[in-house]
Amino acid sequence: MKFKNVRYLYLLSCLVVFGCKQPGEKNAVKVKPENVDTAFKKLTVKSMHDDLSILWSAIKEMHPAYGIYTSADSLQGAYDKAYASINEPMYESGFIDHVYPFLCKLRCGHTQLRFSEGNKEPKALKSSALPFEVLVRNHKAWVTTHKTNALNTGDEIIKMNGVPVAQIINHGYDLYCADGYGETFSELFLSEYDGFEDVCNKYYHWTAPYNITLKTQQGALKTISVDQPAAGTKQQSPLKQVDNYAGWTVAKNTDYLPLRFLKNSLTAWFEVKSYQYNDTVIFKEAFKQIHEKGIKNLIIDLRHNTGGDIRIAAKLLSYLASSPYHIIGDVKSRVPNPAINSFEKYFDTARTASFKEGFTPAGKEGAYYHVDFKSPFGNMLAVLPLNKTAHFNGRLLVLIDGATFSAGAHSAAAIKTYCKGVKFIGRETAGAEEGCSGGTIQHLTLPNTHVLVEFPWMRFVSVAKHPVFGRGIVPDYTVIYTPQDVVTKNDPDIKKALTLIN
Secondary structure, X not given: OOHHHHHHHHHOOOOOHHHOOOOOOOOOOOOOOXXXXXXXXXXXXXXXXXXXXXXXXXXXXXXXXXXXXXXXXXXXXHXXXXXXXXXXXXXXXXXXXXXXXXXXXXOOOOOEEEOOOOOOOOHHHOOOXXXXXXXXXXXXXXXXXXXXXXOOOOOEEEEEOOEEHHHHHHXXXXXXXXXXXXXXXHHHHHHHOOHHHHHXXXXXXXXXXXXXXXXXOOOOEEEEEEXXXXXXXXXXXXXXXXXXXXXXXXXXXOOOOOEEEEOOOOEEEEEOOOEOOOHHHHHHHHHHHHHHOOOOEEEEEOOOOOXXXXXXXXXXXXXXXXXXXXXXXXXEEXXXXXXXXXXXHHEOHHHHHHHHXXXXXXXXXXXXXXXXXXXXXXXXXOOEOOOOOOOOOOEEEEEEOOOOOOHHHHHHHHHHHHOOOOEEEEOOOOOEOOEEEEEEEEEEEOOOOOOEEEEEEEEEEOOOOOOOOOOEOOOOEEOOOOHHHHHHOOOHHHHHHHXXXX
């Protein structure tokens, strides 16, 4: 799997910054596994079985998503299948590939696997590059960019090496974990983060040439053979890029969060990216300008907002909500105190300390245990006030997509609940509308293989009034991208927003 791409997406997705890794942190388990050496020795079956057993035990004891979206019996069956499939020595990448289908059954986007520190494997295991990229939607795939004249943007791939494309896509859903039952994140992962290529490499172990059955835009079926592109090969027949910002002026002093004003209109477009500490300063400046210009129509862009500090999301709501509001509905865990558990020695001690600084156990409530925020970090469960100086009172449109996740999805749920008349445009959010597992994203280091598991400790319940179980926030206006949109970088979401405004 191309972790260099996915890792970037994940690093922005921690729900509350107290649980994110800080510079200089050390993992709880530091001993180098005895059965791995610099000569690329494979992991033993016993070491992998033992680590998988530890992971499964930790999930059953304390993972907040255990039994929510997949029954305990079904999870047990997925574990048994993964355990049985590990029946010969393999490299770390192979172990991860065998574990992911089981882990994905938790349906928790904050639970992911990462290679051990310094992992090295033979060059023969490196991925083969496809000569094209795809747009995946509804279990179908279309060619977008390509490096061979044998393909055209918009061709639909029907089969690859004799395998129906829907079957390839289904296996891709087991390459990286996602929240609930929504599919937009998995589609985005397969399309935008080379997930489709990963399936071909990691599951099918295909190498070039590739035999492809496709349907052209004219409806003709044909089968072709394409090879791996040579290094430096450029995209064939590039299409002209679309300027989505024509007619917009860029505001000053908003740094990495672009604020744009539409010429000859009282319309603004504010890109709210994954939440960082300095965002509050930019929010203050942005909404000051929005207020001074008398903006009547505001587009808040939460696309690819993969999360961050929930306190920053709360500040955004102070400028938008129609009344005092909540940003989080509840925080709970499956054990009385997550910091005290049977797997303490495998968890990152610095992250445990961070949990203790930000949260405090607060007694049992039903089948779960309630968790409170500690006052120095602000009580995110309390009613929060509106901004008094630059509150926006006009028409609000919000752009969302399959990478609106974690605190990004929580802020979308709060906007839907507390902002009157808001309309959502785009695609279903990656984060489930009812909430997600998060808070402190621990690092569980498996002691034999040293594979690291991103492991949330708590369940953050959203403020949504009537969420559809296991699904993200579904937009009022769903916008479908075409392969041509992807290649030309056209933005039909913003065009839809302007159509509604006009």
